[in-house]
Amino acid sequence: MNSSLQTAKDLDAADPLAWTRGEFILPDGIIYLDGNSLGALPKKAVTRIEQIVREEWGQGLVSSWGTANWLSKPTEVGDRVGKLIGAATGQTIVADSISVNLFKLVCAALEMQAGRRTLVSEASNFPSDLYVLQGLERLWPGVSVKLIGRDGTFDELVDGDTAAVILTEVDFRTGAQHDMRTVTEKVQQAGALMVWDLAHSAGAVPVDLDGCNADMAVGCTYKYLNAGPGAPGFLYLAKRHQHEARTPIAGWFGHKDPFAFDVDYAPAPDIRQFLAGTPPIVSYGALEASLDIWEQVSMEAVRRKSIALADFFLDLIDQLDASYGFTVASPRDGNARGSQISLKHPNGLAIMRSLTGKGVIGDFRAPDILRFGFTPLTLSFENVWHAVGILDDIMKSGEWSNASTERGTGAT
């Protein structure tokens, strides 16, 4: 091998982010290449959650809405997430799921674009995003969803009837990355609003929402942002739209004065309008602990390591026996992909099962994608070297063919 164990050790020795691994709980005997599905547990998340539960809830009880600042958590934590995605304060909240947040924003976009009824997305977008759009298509007379790659191309589909374009920046299967700035500009030139899904971007690649003049965005905190299974999503709405955009789900936390208990709804004059019900206080604990780490690293350093890890992985894959039959489904150019590498193989599911059995956790996406996520805060180059070594063993011995291929599950 050209890329050897010694190469890995050298790269680790020179890694300015090596220290962050010590901030996470990483199970023994596991090489975790699935942080793009569910991020690892920050050590301090355990104590922060316990503090919220034991002290703020258990001792403070209802008074903690004020004394522990529970009321401002969705915007306070939102602003902290905003820093990681290029959003100035007052534009990001953390609450509800990504699907619910996408629903809110696309409804708002449809209302803002009264003369336009088409929603454009990609056939390869994450399905839940498509389902949200299809639900709106069924619900809202005149609205139709058109998909790039199924109904036509970008230039054919984005036209004077396009209300909004909804794209995930980093493709969940292949890791291919859109050029946010260029796409946003093209969409806006066509008079449409641009809604970005940053599920595989936040904490994975540098994002500059304000700099790209983005209109709206959603994303999740349980992947690269390490906030735990089903942690709340985030929602971004550019300040210039906040006077006009209206959430469809008018709830008390979006009221300008929730504790006045007015009979009539009056929206908050800012991003808080897009809150709905009571926010999930305990869930913010892990995210706060994770953000404490994220705020000590630069996204540029994270990106450099992400590309280096994935390039090292590709080098090692290229050195495998060609007869194994893998092809690379992700862009070879590190700047054109997110923080994952996907391989194609007709026996992908059995191979991934076999890898998992040996402690190398990636995931499988039908029909033939083996997906490996590279989370720079929790992975070493030596991890990557060992992972490919185990893949080599499995392929060489043929033992992958003993693995079950009954369909399993896994998050995105």
Add this chain to the structure above:
Amino acid sequence: MNSSLQTAKDLDAADPLAWTRGEFILPDGIIYLDGNSLGALPKKAVTRIEQIVREEWGQGLVSSWGTANWLSKPTEVGDRVGKLIGAATGQTIVADSISVNLFKLVCAALEMQAGRRTLVSEASNFPSDLYVLQGLERLWPGVSVKLIGRDGTFDELVDGDTAAVILTEVDFRTGAQHDMRTVTEKVQQAGALMVWDLAHSAGAVPVDLDGCNADMAVGCTYKYLNAGPGAPGFLYLAKRHQHEARTPIAGWFGHKDPFAFDVDYAPAPDIRQFLAGTPPIVSYGALEASLDIWEQVSMEAVRRKSIALADFFLDLIDQLDASYGFTVASPRDGNARGSQISLKHPNGLAIMRSLTGKGVIGDFRAPDILRFGFTPLTLSFENVWHAVGILDDIMKSGEWSNASTERGTGAT
């Protein structure tokens, strides 16, 4: 006093639910009469949450979607909540907030009732419910919201144009309780669907959704069900409607096969359709710990103690000097109210602040309501005796008049 400390001690000695207090963390020096806003912390919630965080997330990582049954949590925990509200299995899920869940169900009701466009509620309903309806009125052409007590009476408003009636069973201000069975029947006779909000009912009063032939319901788990601040809400949809009702927020967890990653949405053929995004796994921990306690008590015993606690409180209030100027805003008949007593007083806010300063936690609802919740699993009769004693002291000494009346906050 007729009702004396000795009476309290005797009632406590005979209380079959006295043991449950030991299952909760109750801060020293506090008499907590606000469990109707945020329930107290079950001791085992601390360990259950830690188990989810440390073991299921930290060690199991993404595999816990299968091995720790995360995938089935919304329905598994939903069925357990269902047992407390008279819902047979397969009709209740726990996920999202009460506002989001109400939005889903009322949208579904509007679609099911194509010829009917009026949503009827009460002006005294919890404001967030009204906001959700008003948001739909703004969004959905032709839909109008009419409120009993502002636009007319029940009989005037519920007619051939009524798509759905949305009521909270137990009034959040006064504790007055609707007769679910009778109201449901009247609403259905008018051809409308009945949507119950059980925020102040679940864990407070016996509820028999199936027995009342209810159509739809929502509720929360952070009040009487002790699942923690912002814990997810529940959603009930009667089995007979599940083939027809469609959620507006079509998300991947509501897809019939989420992990097939199909481009096209196909709803789950059951209550799971009303799930949207990835469910909040850590949040289920406290609810599971709480349900472990709830499943050891009967709602009838809980109700008996609830009424006894509140009646004892009323006895003590009646014995106070009439010159203090309190009036009782809740029904005197225990069977006509939920698990709270509200007093009116023109200086209610200052008095509640003063009480809080002395460790008696209730809450205040504008303009003049002092609200006291009686949570049978965490309160003793002696607690109630002491609370009224402290109220007596505050009124007798006039020290309440020193309390700040700057408006504060608090949940519902």
